[in-house]
Amino acid sequence: MWVTRDIAFYNSVNVNFFVSNILSEVVYHSNLHSLYHVQRVLYVDIDIHHGDGVEEAFYTTDRVMTVSFHKFGDYFPGTGDIRDIGYGKGKYYSLNVPLDDGIDDESYQSLFKPIMGKVMEIFRPGAVVLQCGADSLSGDRLGCFNLSIKGHAECVRYMRSFNVPLLLLGGGGYTIRNVARCWCYETSVALGIELDDKMPQHEYYEYFGPDYTLHVAPSNMENKNSRHLLDEIRAKLLDNLSRLQHAPSVPFQERPPDAELHERDEDQDGRDERWDPDSDREVDDDSKPRRRVKSECVEAEHKDAESYHKHLDCGRDFHTPFKEIACSKVSGVDSMAVDEPCIKEEQDNLKELSDHRSR
């Protein structure tokens, strides 16, 4: 099912409502009820506009990771700085890939594959939502990238290769005949079917002249994304991802001796020094001390990691209900008792972020 609407053109309040509606509608009309039951969902956006609304909706949670590849700089909606990385519990769970005019297939994939490969390895989502906005194609009326349909579809092919449940959404696209070409081809990629380039006769055949082919050649526009710039963006984002080593799917270290833990506890009163008090953006602070965790937390998370590994190791059962995972955390307690404080915490985080931004 293709759901087509450019999320970029809705303000953040409407977007939250809109995204919920999309997912509800898709789940209602399909067999994707398991989407509500996965532990972690990855949202990837290859529309030329920044996926601002979806990012904002999940900015403070670590259950949904958002990754947006977009034109950045003097371009609607103006958000999506590489330094915007998430907030609170969601820190490092938002990734932004700012690009410039004329990016071609090779440059795009030199970022997309290493970054998304790392995201899949570290975050290990139970389901992936890929927003396939076609305004990042060459020749789009509003866009300024230079991707071919095959280059665009390579993102679908790559995300599909992980064999994780994948929901494809439409998005923007303003040269309509190319939008139809793109999503037709991407449907074939999703189904693993090869299509002839020569277009068969159909009701709208005349719109696809003079070549009447599925694919169109990209233009000779200048690629303003230098190799050096691409290398810098890739290095920065891979570095951000390396800070997520404590995601539940990654084994935790052995518990240190009690004496060491006691010493560490003395530091507990200090706030997390990685936070810039005036910004939700990342600060360059590798030299600063990081917050330490109490032994109880380490132990509890260790148990979580073990139980989650069990789920993953059992043939990567992506349909394991969230309720079941939650119950494994607190034996004998109903899952809602676990969920409610989490929801409350996320609501508090959102409020804190909102207050923070309005200051």
Ligand SMILES: [Zn+2]
């Ligand atoms: Zn768009």
